[in-house]
Amino acid sequence: MSKTSSDLLRHALHGATMGTRWTALFFAPPERDPAPIQAALQAAVAEVDAQMSTWKPDSDLMRLNAAAEGEWVKVPGRLAEVLRLGLEIGKASGGAFDIGLGDAVTAWGFGPDDATPEAIRAAMSVPREPAYQWLELDHDRVRKSGPVVLDLNGIAKGYGVDRLAETLAAQGIEASLVGIDGEMRATGLRPDGTPWTIAVESPDPLRRTPHSILALENASVATSGDYRHWIDLGARRLSHTMDRARGAPLLASPASVTVVARSCAEADGWATALMVLGPEKGLEVARKRGLDALFLMREDDGCVKSFGTGDLFPESVVATV
DSSP: OOOOGGGOEEEEEEEEETTEEEEEEEEEOTTOOHHHHHHHHHHHHHHHHHHHOSSOTTSHHHHHHHSOTTOOEEOOHHHHHHHHHHHHHHHHTTTSSOTTBHHHHHHTTSSSSOOOHHHHHHHHHSOOOOGGGTEEEETTEEEEOSSOBOOOTTTHHHHHHHHHHHHHHHTTOOSEEEEETTEEEEESOOTTSOOEEEEEEOSOSSOOOEEEEEEESSEEEEEEESSSSEEEETTEEEESOEETTTTEEOSSOOSEEEEEESSHHHHHHHHHHHHHHHHHHHHHHHHHHTOEEEEEEEOTTSOEEEEEESTTOSTTTSEEO
């Protein structure tokens, strides 16, 4: 006899990872001990962090960054998977999403080190080619053929969310909502048969308020925006999203771009790519790729204008708050 929603207990687990928090919401029978599930989830995101962090000098990614050009480096399978996806999105976006901007990210103070004028000048003076032209993958081996410093901050959190969902599935949890720092993945339905609801934030740096609500089943959502991580340069505020052409933060972009995709890693990477491409080119690419994307733009009067593409973003699905 199947369990009804009233037979199940709600579990909201969480823990630290990647400088922020992971969360997992699911329902399970009363006799199910959540402690082993908590441990498995923490181990899953710890593995991603240990392989892909630029804040850990001994991570597998930093080991690859330290390798000489032309040297084949064996990497863990999960890191190879994320590198491969990052290069695919980079190529499909014409280089808008680029995992080879690690030196610029660090120079501008968005990595473990503080920004310095010398590092910024160096980052802006380096001629840059997209990472997919400098990186070669052969199963679990990677080789750099040019001066590229890798950074996976635009995709690793999304991949971490996917690992949380996969870990719950391996534990026999068929429906869940998991997330890391706003990147979310919904699996199945809630016990009452309704979709999981996720808020798209209004692009307000001073407070967290919802702009709209998404109802999701077996889908992931990620948002890239200019209102959470930034630096102030004189009278100008610059977001953490990098412009490869300049080796510097974007000077103009949407306030945020939200993408819904099958995997959270894909949603994460494409949200960044569309931010870099901007509203016109980004919308064109999103339509050509069949992406579900929501763009939020600030108007001169302070209001926020929204427009989207794909099947998930008509007014009947996205409820503006």
